[in-house]
Every structure is written in structure tokens, then in C-alpha cells.
Amino acid sequence: AIWAAARSGHPLLFRGETTDHARQRCRAEEALRNQLLSALYARCSRLLYIGTRSREHFLRLGCPGERMVFSPYCVDSTSFRSTEPDRTALRARIRSEWDADDDVAVVLFSGKLVERKGCRLALDAASEIVQRSQGSVLLVFLGDGPLRDELRKRADGHPGVRVFFAGFQNQRALSAYFHGADLLVLPSRHSETWGLVVNEALSHGLPCVVSDGVGCAPDLVEAGVTGEVAETGSVESLSEALRRGLLLARRLEIRQQCRAKVATFSVGRAAAGVAEAFFEVAGSEGGAHAAPADLGG
Template structure:
């Protein structure tokens, strides 16, 4: 594969993609094109509420370029927020062997696809859409005919998990064009950072600061405080658990910020001694937060095409309780082994699963199965799939 020249377009710098670009740049001549330069204010408006920049290096180790975004309202919250017509001329003159497009949910992505097809550059698409994460059945039906016509025209697809593969097959993509390139995080970095959080005492210190004893059991919600992520279901199921068990050794940590925060704080006011709001937590802080917890809860009801916080938790040795509307559930959750699933929106079911997790946690060895699971959801596996797709679009390799 050495010698391939590959262009990649991504809406904006994403902390999960940067390690992959660094890894690929050691094997290929890649150049990444970013459609939008996300400011601290943009980050706040995308659901985080807090203005911030990621505290890890997103740009070291690979070639990248900022495109000129001419959108009337630049941003990543709408299809028209990324509009970069100059990609046409770039693809025309750059003689790429292939072009990787990370979805089709922005105008800039469609512009890159059209430019590549026009210049006979093979197009590889890596998205994570599925049929269950929130689109209504009517919308899926309405898209059926146009998608069945358009999607098979792409040269190759990378699927990130089982539901994403089902989506592509549903819309008529040839099985031979589909390659497994799973959703992943930098497993090694998170595992190492989690161990450092234990060794340095940072995880224990966090518990101490929150008034959580060493023998207490901690449920963690990590993410934006948005309606679709249903943090209120997490809190209400947790409060129901307290009432049922009369257990003063259970706590809930909410690591994240968003428009629902004030409402959630009021909701949990009666149990403020055991429900702890940390606000927005940057990437480098998360391993210590995972290690101060016992299990992650991801109760999203729509729009959760995957849920990479589950990968993060696994890399830190923490199992997860995941709703059945999260894209990662069929791939990552082996019931009772790596975690548990429940019906999205069913707080009673979530409460029961949380109680079960509390009871069986110390009797089960979650760490080894979590590590084994992540071997198939790694940077290396994602790269293998991409290289296979790249080879399939050419006679060489």
C-alpha cells in the first residue's frame, strides 16, 4: 500500500480521528482537509454549553489543510454549515489515488464526492448511519428509492459496526464494496491514562473530593446534557434505585454540560449528597473519572449512532449499561459480560438493570472481556479495513 496518495475530508478536527490520521500517515501519503475551524464558541453551541478547546494535540503527525468555508452560517450543526467548493479544484489537480469522505451529512462532503467522481478518483465513505438511532420509519421509506440509486454508485464503504452494515445493505450497497473499519478510540492511551490515574491517586482523590467512600458504588453518565441523551432518565432511575434499596453506598456522577443542566440539578436536589455534577470535563480528565466510577450508563433515546464513551469506558476497565437505541449496543455489549442493555426510555427497566449491576459487579470479572472486546474495535482494525477498501478500488495492491 506504500505510495498511495489519499485525500480525506472531515467536517472539523475530532479527537477520535486524529490518532487514526497519524497512524495512516505512516503507511500512506495522506492529506486531511477540514471544512470548518471550530472555535470555542462553536463548541459551546454544538451542545457542550461550555466554551473550550480540546486539551490534546489534534494536528501533530499528519498533513492537514483548512478549507475556505463560505457557508452563510458556518458550523457543524446543519448540512449547509460546511460549504467548501474549492475542494473541486484541489481534487482535480492533486491526483489522489482515492478520497475518503467521512459521511454525507454536510454539503462539503457532497462536494468532495462529486469532485472525486468527476475526476475519476475512487470514493470511499466512512459513516455510521443506522436504521434505529432516531430516524422515523417514514423517513427511511422516503429515502429508500433515492438511496438505493445513489449509494451503490460509491466505490467502497467502511462500516463501523453491525447496524451500520445493515443500513448499507438495506439501501442496496453490494456486500463486496463493504469493509469493516470499526469505531474506535485510542485504546492504548486510555488504558495507560487510566492506570496512571490509579497509580497517582487522582481517581481516589476525585472520590474524596465528592465525598464518595472507597466502598461505594458509582454510576457514571458522561456526555452532553441534551434531551436525546436522556440524562433525566439516568437521574430518575438512580433516584428510584435509592428509594427501593435504601442504600447510602451508591452515587451518581454526571460528567458533562449542556442546556438541561439547570433542570437536572433541580430534579436531583433532594439527593444532592449522592448525585454529583462535574460540568464539562476535557479529554485528559476522563480516564480518572472512569476509574472513579464502577459502571457507565448511556441511556440515549435517539441520535446515538454509536456512543464512543462506551469504548472509552471499556479501555479504562469499566463496563456499561446501554440503551437499545445506541448504535454500539449489538457490537460492544455482551449481556452480563461486558455490560447490559435496556429498552430506551424505560426508566423502570433501567433501574432494574442498575440494581442488577450493583449486585453482581464484584462477583464478575469484567476487565478481561472488555479488553478482549476492544481488540476488534481498535485503531489497527479500522486501518486494516480502510487499506482493504483502498486496495479493492485499484488493480494494484
């Protein structure tokens, strides 16, 4: 469809999970990728970048800045119960289900239980925290996948860390988990072009600890403000980031900062970026149109 539109002379707007960090490539593969993507982008009238790393990708391939428009990566949060009154209503109930008293630090992992997501790292890092501080940590795995049984067995070797497997939950049930937790962890090893679960967590006021391999880290995770960033693949770095992250937990001002950080990455702002790109191209084709600043949401 892209090439057909290009051959017919119709303007192209391109928006995708563009990034260079998500996986390592050999020199030949990287050269071929660069050549093909450069040819594609040259045919596009506007390139819509979803975040910092997306824009850096376009710039690295020589795309002019005047053809770029910000259209952030986002989630539809209409089904969430993400306010402070919602937190009050949901937090105590689900922590009771987890048998997690106030002195228990609850760290939430939300995603598929696969190798690339760094599930084992989360468990090992939580164990280090317990060994250093003699505190109590509950690691909640929200999601399912092939590593579930291995993680259950691995947890037996980490005394002091309790593990709760919540399985897959539909989106309407997620708010209770985000409100019940003290911290979200996403220690992805590779192929995490963005990490929408961070958007979801921050919208509930939940600070996040992510690896520097997570695509949204430069945009959404600000150290000491909305969470912490750890070195990819390092248990020690992740453990230290979790320790710092837990210092942010349960603080109203931190929850407010989390919600403010992610507010720009809304459906309305993403739609406004698409509209801006469209009207810019339509105007250059002979029509004068004013693009909306935001479309709500």
C-alpha cells in the same frame, strides 16, 4: 466532492455513521432517504461499515456484501491512563474528592446534558435503585449543557441519590473519572448513532449500561459480560439494568473482558479497514497490492 469524484470516474470509498435506528422518520422522508442513499452507495467501490448496525443498514438498501469492509468506530486512546496500575493510582484519589466511600455505588454519565441523552432517566433510575435496596448511589455528571440546573433541582426530590456535576473535562483528565466510577450509564433516547463514550469507558475496564437506542450496543455491550442494555425511555428497565450492571462492578475479570471487547475497535483496526478497501480497489483497477491486517494502535 463525492459527486465530482463519481462523474470523473474515480473510485469512491465511503465510511460514515450509517444506521437506521437513531431516529424515527415519516414514510415519505424514509422513502426519499432510501432513494438518495441507494444512489450514492451504488457509486461507491467499497462501503466501510463501523459496526453491526452500519452493516445492517447497507444490507437493507441492497448493497452487496462483497463491497463491504469492516473499519470500526474508535477513539484515540493514547492520552488515556487505562491500565490496572493507573486504576490503582487514580481511583482512591478522585473518590475521595467525591466523598464516596467503598460502600457507595458511583454511576458515571459522560456527555452533553441535553434531553436526547436521557439525563433525567439516569437520575430517576438511580433513585429507584436506592428505594429498592436502601443502598447509597452517587451519580456523577461529566459534561455540561442546558439541563444542568434542572437536574440539580430534580436531584433535590430524590433523597438518597447524591449528584456531582463535574462539568466539561479535557480528554487527559477523563481517566480518573472512568477509574473512579463503578458503572457508566448512557440512556440515550434517540440520535445516538454510536456512543464513543462506551469505547472510552470499556478501554478503562468500566462496564456500561446503555439504552437499546445506542448504536454501539450490539457490538460492545454484552449482557453480563461488559454491561447491560435497557429499553429506550423506560425508567424501570434502566433501573433493573443498572442493578444488574452493578453486580459486574469492581471485578477484575469483568474489567479484563471490557478491555478485550473494545480492543477490536481500535484506531489501528479502523485504519487497516481503510487500507484493505483501498488496496482491493487499487488491485481491481490493475495493480496487485497486499493489504495489511492491522496498522497498530
